[in-house]
Amino acid sequence: MQAFRTVVKASQPAFTIGFEDKLLSIGSCFSEHIGRKFSEHKFDIVINPFGQQYNPLSISKGILRLLNPVDFEAKDLVLHEGLYHSMEHHGSFSRATGEETVSLINTEMKRAAVQLEQAGVLFLTFGSAHVFRYKESGEVVSNCHKIPGNRFERELLSVQEITDCLQNTLEQLWVKLPLVKVVLTVSPVRYFAFGHYENSINKSHLFTAIHQLQRQFPQLYYFPAYEMVIDDLRDYRFYKEDMLHPNSQAIDYVWKNLTEVMLSAKAQQLVKEVTAVTHAVKHRPRNPTGAAHQKFLQQTLNQIADLKSEYGLAFDEEETIIRSFLNG
Numbered sequence: 253m254q255a256f257r258t259v260v261k262a263s264q265p266a267f268t269i270g271f272e273d274k275l276l277s278i279g280s281c282f283s284e285h286i287g288r289k290f291s292e293h294k295f296d297i298v299i300n301p302f303g304q305q306y307n308p309l310s311i312s313k314g315i316l317r318l319l320n321p322v323d324f325e326a327k328d329l330v331l332h333e334g335l336y337h338s339m340e341h342h343g344s345f346s347r348a349t350g351e352e353t354v355s356l357i358n359t360e361m362k363r364a365a366v367q368l369e370q371a372g373v374l375f376l377t378f379g380s381a382h383v384f385r386y387k388e389s390g391e392v393v394s395n396c397h398k399i400p401g402n403r404f405e406r407e408l409l410s411v412q413e414i415t416d417c418l419q420n421t422l423e424q425l426w427v428k429l430p431l432v433k434v435v436l437t438v439s440p441v442r443y444f445a446f447g448h449y450e451n452s453i454n455k456s457h458l459f460t461a462i463h464q465l466q467r468q469f470p471q472l473y474y475f476p477a478y479e480m481v482i483d484d485l486r487d488y489r490f491y492k493e494d495m496l497h498p499n500s501q502a503i504d505y506v507w508k509n510l511t512e513v514m515l516s517a518k519a520q521q522l523v524k525e526v527t528a529v530t531h532a533v534k535h536r537p538r539n540p541t542g543a544a545h546q547k548f549l550q551q552t553l554n555q556i557a558d559l560k561s562e563y564g565l566a567f568d569e570e571e572t573i574i575r576s577f578l579n580g
Contacts, residue, residue: 260484262509265473267373267433268516271295271563274370278314279377280306282439282477282498286375289507293526294565301364302394303342306379306439308414308461310394312421313340315374319428321365324357326350332399339386339393346397371432374425377477379439381409381457382446408454414461422469435473435514436462440481442496475514477506522563529555533570540577549578 269275275297277287287299302314317340329336335346336353345360347353368374383392384404396404425432438458443451455478466472481490481498488495490502498506511520532552537545553574556567 258483258486260476260479260509262476262513263473264513265433265435266471267473268519269295269373269514270516270519271522271565273372274367275373275375276301276364276367276371277375277377278302278305278311279375279437280304280379280439280441282379282441283375283377283437285498285503286377286437286477286507286510289503292530293523294559294567296367298364298367300342301360302340303344305342305394307381307383307392307394308378308409308458309383309392309417310340311376311378312417313392314394315368315421315425317361318365318368319424321361324354324361326354329353330397330399332397335397337395337397337399339389339391339395339397342395343397368432369429371429373433373435375435375437377437377439378458378462379441380443381414381454381461382443382450383407383409408450409457411457411460411464414457415464418461418465419468422465422472433471433473435475436465437475438462438478440478440498440502444496475510477510480506480509522559525555525559526565529559529567529570533573541579545577546579549574553578 271294273296275287275290275295277283277290277297277299279300281304284300284304287297290297291299301318302310305311305314324338326336329338329350331337335343335348336350337343337346338353338357341357345353345357347356384396384406385391386393387403387405393404422434425434438455443454446454462472462474466474481502485502485505490499490505491497492499511523515523529552532548532555535548537548539545553571556571556574559565560567
């Protein structure tokens with residue numbers, strides 16, 4: 253322990269992640285933040301194909317959907333306040349017509365199903381053991397879409413319910429895709445909608461279920477993102493204005509720790525090279541048309557060309573930005 257700080261260190265997994273690996277991330281908003289970090293550094297990742305999902309039942313249902321994809325139809329949707337919603341998806345998929353909604357849903361589902369079939373690593377981030385059951389269908393939903401609360405029943409999943417559900421899902425996953433690695437995390441976002449005590453009970457159910465699953469499946473890897481934010485950083489300066497969601501500094505800290513234990517040595521070096529390129533693109537000089545900066549831009553383009561040629565990384569956006577500043 254360091255003075256005035258408890259340092260949380262992640263254990264070393266039995267595998268490493270390289271740029272050649274296809275990744276899939278499913279879960280809460282925190283899973284989206286870490287997924288974007290992978291994406292920003294040019295890893296091949298699909299992030300939250302159902303939108304943000306918080307409870308283990310919805311996440312499990314999503315995985316099973318991807319293992320055996322069946323198209324959604326307009327009849328599967330709910331019309332509320334002029335938008336068609338899927339109760340298995342985040343509101344970002346909702347559109348003014350059923351056709352638009354199912355088209356977007358099915359396109360993303362098929363893309364994610366292909367990614368999962370080829371995936372090296374699947375990240376699952378659980379946010380809450382609380383679920384909402386839609387009375388009309390009796391199903392647990394991923395999102396309530398601001399439909400009146402009296403049309404739902406709120407439940408707290410038991411540890412056994414979580415464990416049984418995830419055990420079944422993981423077994424089906426590994427029957428079909430025995431080589432995929434699974435990383436579990438718990439979101440550090442605290443859910444105070446039902447009170448502080450309820451938040452503690454909620455998170456404890458998730459942790460206990462994960463512990464039981466690790467005893468059944470030793471190959472599961474738990475990454476302590478929750479502990480890094482709650483126990484290590486442990487300061488409101490690492491939170492957004494709502495004092496519940498980690499800010500960019502906290503996310504960067506978790507990302508740094510993740511790269512140190514989960515990425516291969518080669519991938520860690522490549523991350524540094526990619527970061528150098530992305531930082532170069534963001535640089536805004538006093539004299540953008542000067543010879544020094546023009547030379548700098550051309551050197552950056554050459555770096556990109558080398559990374560594309562050797563590793564097949566995509567820098568379309570960065571190249572467009574650079575060329576817009578490059579004379580001639």
